[in-house]
Amino acid sequence: xxxxxxxxxxxxxxxxxxxxxxxxxxxxxxxxxxxxxxxxxxxxxxxxxxxxxxxxxxxxxxxxxxxxxxxxxxxxxxxxxxxxxxxxxxxxxxxxxxxxxxxxxxxxxxxxxxxxxxxxxxxxxxxxxxxxxxxxxxxxxxxxxxxxxxxxxxxxxxxxxxxxxxxxxxxxxxxxxxxxxxxxxxxxxxxxxxxxxxxxxxxxxxxxxxxxxxxxxxxxxxxxxxxxxxxxxxxxxxxxxxxxxxxxxxxxxxxxxxxxxxxxxxxxxxxxxxxxxxxxxxxxxxxxxxxxxxxxxxxxxxxxxxxxxxxxxxxxxxxxxxxxxxxxxxxxxxxxxxxxxxxxxxxxxxxxxxxxxxxxxxxxxxxxxx
Numbered sequence: 001x002x003x004x005x006x007x008x009x010x011x012x013x014x015x016x017x018x019x020x021x022x023x024x025x026x027x028x029x030x031x032x033x034x035x036x037x038x039x040x041x042x043x044x045x046x047x048x049x050x051x052x053x054x055x056x057x058x059x060x061x062x063x064x065x066x067x068x069x070x071x072x073x074x075x076x077x078x079x080x081x082x083x084x085x086x087x088x089x090x091x092x093x094x095x096x097x098x099x100x101x102x103x104x105x106x107x108x109x110x111x112x113x114x115x116x117x118x119x120x121x122x123x124x125x126x127x128x129x130x131x132x133x134x135x136x137x138x139x140x141x142x143x144x145x146x147x148x149x150x151x152x153x154x155x156x157x158x159x160x161x162x163x164x165x166x167x168x169x170x171x172x173x174x175x176x177x178x179x180x181x182x183x184x185x186x187x188x189x190x191x192x193x194x195x196x197x198x199x200x201x202x203x204x205x206x207x208x209x210x211x212x213x214x215x216x217x218x219x220x221x222x223x224x225x226x227x228x229x230x231x232x233x234x235x236x237x238x239x240x241x242x243x244x245x246x247x248x249x250x251x252x253x254x255x256x257x258x259x260x261x262x263x264x265x266x267x268x269x270x271x272x273x274x275x276x277x278x279x280x281x282x283x284x285x286x287x288x289x290x291x292x293x294x295x296x297x298x299x300x301x302x303x304x305x306x307x308x309x310x311x312x313x314x315x316x317x318x319x320x321x322x323x324x325x326x327x328x329x330x331x332x333x334x335x336x337x338x339x340x341x342x343x344x345x346x347x348x349x350x351x352x353x354x355x356x357x358x359x360x361x362x363x364x365x366x367x368x369x370x
Contacts, residue, residue, distance in 0.1 A: 001253070001261070001321070002055075003027060005270035011277055016045045023324040024055075039063045046072040053077075053230060053276045054252055057085040058132070076178065076229040076276040077251045084226050085251045088159045089130045098225050100218065101245050103237070104162040110152065114145035117160035127151070128159040139195065164245060166237035170204055171256035172219035173233045175271045178278050182223055183271075184216035185264065185284045190235075190256050193297065194330060197255040199353075200293040201346045202263060202286060215244055222249070231272040233257060255295065255332070260284075262319045262337040263291030288340045294353040296334035298327040299361030304334070307360035311336075318356045327361075334360070 003024065006013040016032050017025035025031045032048075034041025036059045046052050046067045051074045064079040084091040092105050106117035108127075118125045127148040129138035140148050141163060151158055169190045176182040186203035203212065219234040226232075233254035236244040257268035266274075266282025274281055301307050304322050311318060322334035336356045338349045 001269045002273055005267065005273055009270070009273060009277070009279070011273060014045060014048055016041060021326075026324050037063070039066065043067060043070075043072065049073050051076055051276050053272070054082075057082055057251060061086070074178075074276075078227065078229065081226045081228045082251055085249045087130050088128050088248075089157060091249055092159060092161075094226070095222070095246055098222075100222060100225075101243065103164050103245050103247075106160040108145075108158045108160050109156060111145040111149050114148060114158065114160060118142065118145060121160065121162045124163050126161045126163055128161065129155055130157065130159055131155070137195070164237045165239065166245075167240050168204075168238050169247070170207075170215065170236040170238050170244065171200075171233055171254070172215050172236065173231060173254065173257045173260075173268065174216070174219045174223050175231050175268075175275045175281055175284075176220075176223045176228050177275050177281060178229050180224065181281060182220050183281045183284050184220055185257065185260060185268075186286055187212050187215045188256055188259065193295075196295065196297065196330065196332065198295050198297070199350060200256050200259050201350070202259045202291045202293075205290075205346055211242060218244070218246075222246075230275045231257070231268055255335075258321070258335050259291045259293040259337055261321070263287055263339045290340040290344070290346050290349060291337060292340075292346060292349040292353050293335055293337045294350070294357050295332055296322070296336065296357055296361055298329050298331040298333050300363040301361055302327050304360060307362075311356040311359040314359060315352055315356050318353065320356070320360065322360075336360075 003013060014030040015024045015028040016034055018035050032045050042063050053076050061079040061083055064075045067073055068075055084094055095102050108114035108117050124143050127140050127142050129151055132138055142148050170187055171190050172187045173185040174182055188200050188202040189204035190197055191199040222234055223232045228251055231253050233250040233256055235248040237247055238244050253268045253272050261267040263286055265285050271282055308320050319337045325333045327333055336353050338353050340349050
């Protein structure tokens with residue numbers, strides 16, 4: 001999704017893909033094949049670029065540090081910043097030290113320490129692997145240490161957090177250039193389904209201007225503290241009293257920002273490219289009072305093109321983005337956005353988006369085919 005904005009900005013884009021069937025490899029003009037954790041593959045890509053950036057956080061820091069040491073390319077965000085999105089223990093330590101609001105948390109190096117942390121959390125806690133977790137993977141809610149004991153085979157320590165009694169989940173996205181210029185998008189509300197982002201409403205409903213500003217300033221402060229370049233998503237829990245706690249960080253365009261592709265003056269993929277290329281950042285104002293996004297999670301229909309035709313025939317106002325991925329149950333294969341230029345409420349737009357979603361991902365019933 002960076003390819004279109006890169007063309008419009010006149011930025012030649014080279015892609016490192018592990019397989020020709022990957023989404024970006026299917027449509028990119030310049031594609032290198034190789035793994036993100038293969039130092040030689042990443043180095044070959046860096047040798048052909050001015051700036052190296054990412055669509056996930058899993059490139060090992062030593063590889064990126066080697067590229068910087070050899071002065072092959074700028075790395076944005078840098079490995080020092082990226083570490084806080086790669087390692088949840090490092091992230092919790094740094095945010096807590098910086099005074100940013102976090103859930104209560106503990107380190108656990110063995111089952112005994114894990115049991116002690118669970119007890120301190122009130123008998124039930126969230127346990128996370130420090131690295132490698134995403135979309136609900138690497139996260140368990142436990143009441144006893146032995147429920148996560150198997151993870152100690154792969155990790156010296158685990159992160160244990162209190163189980164936050166939250167009202168809803170919010171996400172605050174900002175973009176930052178190397179020199180420090182930064183902008184903040186409207187704070188959005190997100191809903192998860194089986195650990196995967198499913199719905200987004202932008203701006204977050206019932207969040208007054210003071211709360212919007214306070215949360216935006218928190219995200220901007222974190223971006224500055226960690227020296228982030230590019231897009232940063234700060235995922236948050238909002239509690240009953242209106243306060244927020246930082247849940248996760250993502251240093252890249254993020255699922256909770258897909259709404260901006262159609263609903264903001266500058267979409268997050270264009271904005272990320274502007275930031276890492278050190279171009280002036282674009283305006284972030286929403287184009288309508290409300291925009292919604294619904295993720296397309298793999299269902300029973302394999303022929304998505306047929307589903308898209310049916311969906312657009314039913315609702316031509318929907319904006320559909322499919323990713324060119326093979327369909328698996330629950331896999332993110334695209335998303336739908338609806339921009340409320342007609343004065344619709346968030347609930348009305350979500351209902352339309354879900355009708356479009358079902359038409360795209362569900363095979364028609366036999367009687368409908370007949």
